[in-house]
Amino acid sequence: MVTIHDTELRQGIVTAIEKSKHLSQSIMVSEVQKIEGIDPLYFFAAGRNRFLGERFFWKNPSGDQVIVGIGVAKQLQSDQAMGRFDRIEDEWKQLVGHAVTCGEKTIPGTGPTIFGGFAFDPLKKKTDLWSKFSDSLFHIPKYMLSFIDGECYFTTNVFCTQHDDRELFDKVYQDRQALLGAVSEKQEFAYPSIVKMEEIKADEWKKSVSSLVESFSDSQLRKVVVARELRLHFESAVQIEKVLTHLIEEQKESFIFAFEVNGDCFIGASPERLVKKEDTRVFSTCLAGSIARGSTLEEDQLLGQTLLEDQKNLVEHQYVVDMIKEAMEETCEDVTLPAEPQLMKTKYIQHLYTPVIGQSREGTSLLEIVNRLHPTPALGGVPKELAVTKIREVEELDRGFYAAPIGWQDSRENGEFAVAIRSALIQGEEASLFAGCGVVADSEAESEYIETSIKFRPMLTALGGKQK
Ligand SMILES: C=C(O[C@@H]1C=C(C(=O)O)C=C[C@H]1O)C(=O)O
Numbered sequence: 262m263v264t265i266h267d268t269e270l271r272q273g274i275v276t277a278i279e280k281s282k283h284l285s286q287s288i289m290v291s292e293v294q295k296i297e298g299i300d301p302l303y304f305f306a307a308g309r310n311r312f313l314g315e316r317f318f319w320k321n322p323s324g325d326q327v328i329v330g331i332g333v334a335k336q337l338q339s340d341q342a343m344g345r346f347d348r349i350e351d352e353w354k355q356l357v358g359h360a361v362t363c364g365e366k367t368i369p370g371t372g373p374t375i376f377g378g379f380a381f382d383p384l385k386k387k388t389d390l391w392s393k394f395s396d397s398l399f400h401i402p403k404y405m406l407s408f409i410d411g412e413c414y415f416t417t418n419v420f421c422t423q424h425d426d427r428e429l430f431d432k433v434y435q436d437r438q439a440l441l442g443a444v445s446e447k448q449e450f451a452y453p454s455i456v457k458m459e460e461i462k463a464d465e466w467k468k469s470v471s472s473l474v475e476s477f478s479d480s481q482l483r484k485v486v487v488a489r490e491l492r493l494h495f496e497s498a499v500q501i502e503k504v505l506t507h508l509i510e511e512q513k514e515s516f517i518f519a520f521e522v523n524g525d526c527f528i529g530a531s532p533e534r535l536v537k538k539e540d541t542r543v544f545s546t547c548l549a550g551s552i553a554r555g556s557t558l559e560e561d562q563l564l565g566q567t568l569l570e571d572q573k574n575l576v577e578h579q580y581v582v583d584m585i586k587e588a589m590e591e592t593c594e595d596v597t598l599p600a601e602p603q604l605m606k607t608k609y610i611q612h613l614y615t616p617v618i619g620q621s622r623e624g625t626s627l628l629e630i631v632n633r634l635h636p637t638p639a640l641g642g643v644p645k646e647l648a649v650t651k652i653r654e655v656e657e658l659d660r661g662f663y664a665a666p667i668g669w670q671d672s673r674e675n676g677e678f679a680v681a682i683r684s685a686l687i688q689g690e691e692a693s694l695f696a697g698c699g700v701v702a703d704s705e706a707e708s709e710y711i712e713t714s715i716k717f718r719p720m721l722t723a724l725g726g727k728q729k
């Protein structure tokens with residue numbers, strides 16, 4: 262069993278209580294310790310008993326950043342659409358500005374960290390589906406395990422108020438030991454059977470694709486991404502641990518994320534980075550244009566080559582490149598990107614892919630770049646505002662956090678956001694899966710429908726369903 266000893270946290274709590282008396286507000290204490298490695302999934306599962314519904318999981322594609330949060334020390338949330346990125350940023354800066362930190366202080370993705378995201382479109386009318394999620398929602402975990410470049414770190418976050426006393430440390434210590442004690446307990450997880458699978462309004466969706474295509478000729482719209490939903494009903498509640506295990510094994514090229522909020526869980530395996538910031542280095546990704554994987558190597562290569570030369574997909578991709586390049590140039594110096602797209606292959610689908618890198622301008626924050634990028638034409642369309650308005654009008658689906666930025670940020674301006682696609686909202690015995698596609702002038706409803714069916718597969722198989 263991993264034991265974390267009585268450390269600087271005790272003194273940190275004393276300091277924070279004093280500080281909270283002076284400032285009349287609660288103060289965050291954050292302690293980081295380097296520890297021997299714990300399997301991140303075991304750690305996630307260890308939180309099941311006492312923190313079910315209050316956990317998060319994040320793994321980047323290379324696996325050199327895995328962050329798991331258990332419990333909620335504080336929630337940052339807002340349903341106000343105007344200035345939503347600034348609002349979170351300001352609150353976060355305020356908390357970090359007064360925080361008492363101890364232990365290791367320089368490793369990205371350790372110490373004070375927020376995990377969460379933003380709704381795709383805060384102006385879309387919210388349905389019951391996403392009622393548990395605020396439009397801007399981030400958690401500061403109580404306990405956090407970070408695997409960074411092969412090393413393992415444990416963060417403990419505590420909020421202290423003027424009414425707390427030294428006993429708070431003992432409470433935290435015992436609570437943390439109980440959690441760590443549960444890490445070694447072996448747990449078995451299984452899939453419940455699927456009792457019903459509903460494609461929501463598939464025919465209407467195809468019609469909306471056709472009418473969008475027709476509408477392009479007499480409007481300024483060039484591209485609109487439309488999405489649909491597949492709803493699964495299970496015999497009993499889905500266990501997130503099982504789904505995560507599957508995604509980690511099968512979707513190695515993707516960001517794996519899970520965000521538990523008030524008992525629901527938004528989970529996915531997205532191949533699409535929105536933005537990563539490491540000190541001043543900024544990375545973004547243009548990903549749009551899709552084709553199936555082949556069943557043999559030859560067929561797969563042929564499909565890949567077809568995609569690289571397909572005009573409809575190249576146009577669909579180029580809209581994304583143009584917009585991301587512009588957004589990056591507004592916020593960064595030395596923006597570079599290859600002239601031609603490459604292929605990104607995931608288990609069930611291949612995409613056109615153009616990576617973009619730059620150096621952030623002095624004073625430009627990660628959330629400012631998120632704000633500038635979201636939604637890229639890979640998830641919204643061109644022109645941006647018109648496309649988002651169109652989606653609001655024609656799409657049946659309440660996207661919630663689907664296709665929106667999800668990720669983390671630490672107290673030193675490092676962090677990463679993925680675009681939350683290939684995702685599902687799990688609500689006990691039910692799950693909603695989401696998939697969309699870029700509709701351009703040359704789109705055909707039937708092939709876009711098939712493209713979205715392929716995009717359901719990562720989550721469908723991870724939920725124990727059969728491929729369609
Ligand atoms: C919208 C989705 O994917 C996006 C749309 C793509 C396309 O239409 O070719 C490709 C990658 C993603 O940017 C989704 O998976 O739901």
Ligand SMILES: [Mg+2]
Binds near residue numbers: 577
């Ligand atoms: Mg497409």
